Amino acid sequence: MIEIRNLTKSFGDMRAVDDVSLTLERGSITAIVGTSGSGKSTLLRMVNRLVEPDGGEVLLNGQSTRSVPQAALCRQMGYVIQDHGLFPHWTVRRNIGTVPQLLGWQRARIDARVDEVMRLLQLDPSIFAGRYPHELSGGQSQRVGVARAIAAAPDVLLMDEPFGALDPVIRADAQQVLRDVHRASGTTILMVTHDMGEAMLLADRIAVMDAGRIVQCDAPDRIITHPANAFVRALITESERAFRHLALLPAAPLITDMPAAGEALPRNSTLAAVLAAMIWSGRSQVPMADDTGQVIGSIELSDVIQAGRPT
């Protein structure tokens, strides 16, 4: 568990981060969102002490990070940035093996781990391990950046706009890969993003920053249904909030035995997908199917509307 306590940082007269406290449960994903210049990156960098706070502290499993040398802390906490920061004259294998090497692992163990994390990030070692960063696409570089950050199995992964530079299709792919990696590793993740949709998709909790302060920290559905103030409401975008809410809700609990015609949707769909299918095909009921494609029941439009309302 990470406890951020009363962190403060000024640059000259400007308070970039102003008395911020935040608790990150072990194995959770927390997204920091907010406008440009609201202090998100500065807050993230104070967690691994790339930026030294003026006040406050960070406890990692109960121990103040002040008692850990900065270099050691950076090895314990994976760090991914938008332009991935790969060493240009090193191969992908050497880039990914950086921290295990610093930690003094044996060569064979490093090689095995590099192969393992590359596969986890859907990078075939036989194709990519010997390449240099300039021989990779943006999405591949980004995945190498994530692979490098998780190579030494850190307890904590800090990510600063990790997918900001990717186009929407590759970005969705990278988000899925990150979810798989998180499921496999159970790492505690703190990520900065400009994209509320990305935060909704990935995070267990969203911390909204404005002018150096956290104005709300809540589960995605609470952020949508109970925004703390006008600033949070504006960030969600009023016209999109109903769809965003439905995108967080699983369809399965609304399945009934009523028969329905037309193409079925998988039972693990979200209610946003169900509503989209209803609108697109002009139906007010859609059949739902299990993993084998067998129809198991249907969902009614009126139930979707009811479920999507804020409680």
Ligand SMILES: Nc1ncnc2c1ncn2[C@@H]1O[C@H](COP(=O)(O)OP(=O)(O)OP(=O)(O)O)[C@@H](O)[C@H]1O
């Ligand atoms: N090293 C620095 N020296 C002076 N000012 C800085 C420094 N780093 C950040 N700042 C200022 O602190 C404020 C917060 O910056 P920060 O990068 O944390 O914001 P951010 O929310 O991550 O912004 P963005 O979304 O644009 O990346 C900004 O006004 C920025 O100009």
